[in-house]
Amino acid sequence: MIRIIAILVGLGFAAVALISFSVGAYTYATEEPISHLPYEEPMDIDYSFDGPLGTWDIAQLQRGYKVYKEVCSACHSMKFVAFRDLADLGYSEAQVKAEAATWQVPGIDPNTGEATSRAGEPTDYFPSPYPNAVAAAAANNNAIPPDLSLMTKAREDGTNYVASLxxxxxxxxxxxxxxxPDIAPGPGLYHNVYFHNLNLAMAPPLMNPGQVTYDDGTEATIPQMSQDVAAFLTWTAEPTLVKRKQTGWPVLIFLLFATVLAYMSKKQIWSAVKPKKHKD
Structure with a gap:
C-alpha cells in the first residue's frame, strides 16, 4: 500500500512538472518581446578583478569611492555598507574614523529625545540622502533613486552596465x-542609449572632466570616473569576490589531488582480486 501511494505521489509531481514546463514553453513561444527599443548592450571593459586570477585595484576602488561620495551620494544611498568596511580599501583605522566623521548620520538628541544628526562613526552605515521614500520621489521627478550597495549584482553584467550607463x-x-518617435524624452527624462527604456529620470551625474579631483593625480575623465565608481560598486556588492577566487584554486587543486589519490588507492586495493572466469 505504501509503495502504491509513493508511486502515485511521484506521478503527481511528474505531472505538475510537465504541466509547468508546457505552460512556460507555450508562454515563451507566444508572448511578444518586452521591448523593441534600440538600446545598446553594455561596453566590454577590462577590470583587474575579471577572470579566475583577478585582484582588486585598490587605487581604483579608492577613486571610485571618491566619485560615489562627491557625486552619487547626493541621491543614492548605500545602506548595506559600513564605514569600517573602508579598511578593506587600504585605509588605516585612523583614516576610516576620520572619513566616517565627514558624514552626517541620523541620531537622537540625548537631552530631548528628538531626531537629529551627528558625525558618523566607523560602525555606522552610509546614510541615505533623503529621510524617506516620499522625499526621495519628490526630489527626483517621482522616481526613487535606488540603493547602490548591490547594484552591480542586481543587473546583468552589472559592472559594465553601470560604467556604460x-x-x-x-x-x-x-x-x-x-x-x-515615442522615445523622445519627455519632461524630466534623459535619453540614455544603454538604458532599456532609453529614457530615465536620473540626470547625467558625470558632466565635466575633472568633476572630481583624484588624490593620486589620475585624470578624472568621464570614462575614468565611470569605470572607477563601477569598480567600487562591484566591491560593495561582493567584497569577498577576490578572496573567493583565491580560495577556489587551492580547493580545486585539493580535489584533483584527492581524486588521483582515490583512484590509485582503488587500483592498489583491488589489484590482488582477479575477475572470475565464466564457464561457457
Missing part, C-alpha cells in the same frame, strides 16, 4: 527618432 547620455539620433 554613466557614459550613455546623448540626444537620440534623427534616424532613431524617425523609426521610434
Amino acid at each position: 554613466l557614459q550613455g547620455y546623448q540626444a537620440p539620433s534623427p534616424e532613431v527618432l524617425a523609426e521610434h
